[in-house]
Amino acid sequence: MTFITRFAPSPTGPLHLGHAYSAIISHDMARRKGGKFYVRIEDLDQSRSKKKWENQIFEDLDWLGLSWDGPIVRQSEELEKYKNILTNFKNELGLFECFCSRKDIKLALSAPHIDDKFLGPDGLVYPGTCRENIVSSKINFNNVLRMKVNLGEEKIFTFNELGQKKGKISFTLSEFLKTIGDVVLWRKSYPAYHLACVIDDAHQNITHVVRGMDLFEATKIHTVLNTYFGFHKPFYYHHKLICDENGKRLAKRDDSKSIQKYRLEGFKPSEVRAMIGF
Numbered sequence: 001m002t003f004i005t006r007f008a009p010s011p012t013g014p015l016h017l018g019h020a021y022s023a024i025i026s027h028d029m030a031r032r033k034g035g036k037f038y039v040r041i042e043d044l045d046q047s048r049s050k051k052k053w054e055n056q057i058f059e060d061l062d063w064l065g066l067s068w069d070g071p072i073v074r075q076s077e078e079l080e081k082y083k084n085i086l087t088n089f090k091n092e093l094g095l096f097e098c099f100c101s102r103k104d105i106k107l108a109l110s111a112p113h114i115d116d117k118f119l120g121p122d123g124l125v126y127p128g129t130c131r132e133n134i135v136s137s138k139i140n141f142n143n144v145l146r147m148k149v150n151l152g153e154e155k156i157f158t159f160n161e162l163g164q165k166k167g168k169i170s171f172t173l174s175e176f177l178k179t180i181g182d183v184v185l186w187r188k189s190y191p192a193y194h195l196a197c198v199i200d201d202a203h204q205n206i207t208h209v210v211r212g213m214d215l216f217e218a219t220k221i222h223t224v225l226n227t228y229f230g231f232h233k234p235f236y237y238h239h240k241l242i243c244d245e246n247g248k249r250l251a252k253r254d255d256s257k258s259i260q261k262y263r264l265e266g267f268k269p270s271e272v273r274a275m276i277g278f
């Protein structure tokens, strides 16, 4: 089996040191194993994605000395693929239409009968308001669609972690429901991040998913979806997050740490690599 990793940025701003760290680990891991390293452009949110940022991503990676294998997948070009899979698995997923605003969800969560107001990797844990709106015939892709976590089939899910929390990570469906909830899979005009990510990792035969610890909990969502879809389960390597001098995690808009800024200031790739420990 070929060892395959990927780097999957959104072209909504410049790459910063945190992205470089992730891309270098992923790239080097694949190259050491004689495998493949893919770059996937996660441009589903077309209102925020810009061609200019996409071009810059490739310039920055090249400048850092990274090479990638083709073809480049752009998620915005794959909408039919995501729609087809949702259509094929709508019953297994218990797909339902949700008409709640964020405010509605907050109000429902403040109701006295729900004690844990928990913020999970998919945002506020959904209170289940629209669970009766099961999609029974054709899917209307102009709506928000969620999966109904069905406790009728309680079971244990596991994924293999190779990073900081190394080991076999297990969780039950009831834990999933309590801490993550009925995940959004479709957002009115495009798929939710979790859905697209899982489908693309499977279709690109990614064997090792390398990314930051900020996505560690979301891996439970990916594991459940992989199981429902019958996809192979990749190994996960969640690495530490790169922080600024105040210990704050670098944000997308933190242009002061962007690769391009270092390039323009005359830094060498080796100096930028050294800043993040390579």
Ligand SMILES: [Zn+2]
Binding pocket: 097, 098, 099, 100, 128, 129, 130, 131
């Ligand atoms: Zn709802």
